[in-house]
Amino acid sequence: MVSIPGRRQKKRRKEVIKRAAAIGAAPGVLVADPQAEASVFSVIGIGGGRGEYHQGVSLDDALARRAAWPLFWLDCSGLADIEAIRRIGAEFSLHPLALEDVVTTDQRPKCEIQADHAFFVMRMLDRAGDGEQLSVFFGDGFVLTFQERPGDSFAPVRERIAKGAPRLHAGRADYLAYALIDAVVDAYFPVVESQVARIEGLEDDILATVDEDQVPELHAVRREMLGLKRWLRPTRDALGTLLRLDRPWLHAETKAYFGDVQDHVDQLIDTNDTYRDTASGLIDLHMTLSAAKTNEVINLLTIISTIFIPLGFLAGVWGMNFNPELSRWNMPLTQSPYGYPLALGVMAAIAAGLLAYFRRRRWL
Known part of the structure; x- marks a missing residue:
């Protein structure tokens, strides 16, 4: 995947302008991004050894199903419907500041703890490496997820629910939240592996022959890996907050699974840091080899010139x-x-x- 820096910089500038326009607004005020996609709701109910999945339902229909299931998962894809998001917040007693963070999609990954639920924010990647904000609320008997747009990393979790996975059908919200967060973290691995393959390929190309297009490509992949670092490190800290948490709706067994996710994030961070340093080293190597190649050409031209100086002198004298x-x-x-x-x-x-x-x- 080759990023397009110009487009990403334009997008960043738009976000800065958008946030600047909201300076001075009262805390907890929900303002939809004009470019936000329409909200689509899906619901999964789990209990009694079975699960039920409904996609594209109205919010009224989704909330009406809550009482029928011991474990209720409501997913909102698209953040344009502010009234619906506000209503979900009222239904589950979510803090207004947390809802503001849901619709302000430039949040740093974090974990905030309330008396009856946890609020977890992270970045969800697709295989192209593009990220979107994912907000997860979970407490006793419910899990809520908010995405910027349809298309997520949750297909394996939905398949496990459909096949009757015992742990997911046990009806514990903390384990379902773990499964969702783990699926998002697992989606980082193909992206990081793709970047590693690009760097190793560029290393072989540079050692074979130096080309002027290699440095921009190295800078692009290094910039992408810096972006991953900006998302992965606070995600590890947020998982650490969950591991230190003592609440009745977060079981000790699930903490062990969250610890495993944290280990995966540490592995991603180590790989990302190692190959980001490798990319920086390859940039230096490219400059060194380019300078050596230039010096080789200059030396050859100097030798040729040195040989022809006396010959030209003699030809001039005899001429x-x-x-x-x-x-x-x-x-x-x-x-x-x-x-x-x-x-x-x-x-x-x-x-x-x-x-x-x-x-x-x-x-x-």
């Missing part, structure tokens, strides 16, 4: 117009029948002598 009949000291060899081959022989001997000298000094 001067003097009358040899006026003096025997005017232009020797010009009247000799062997003058031309002798002159060429002298020039060839000088060139051969210079080449031998350069080889002896290891300049060739």
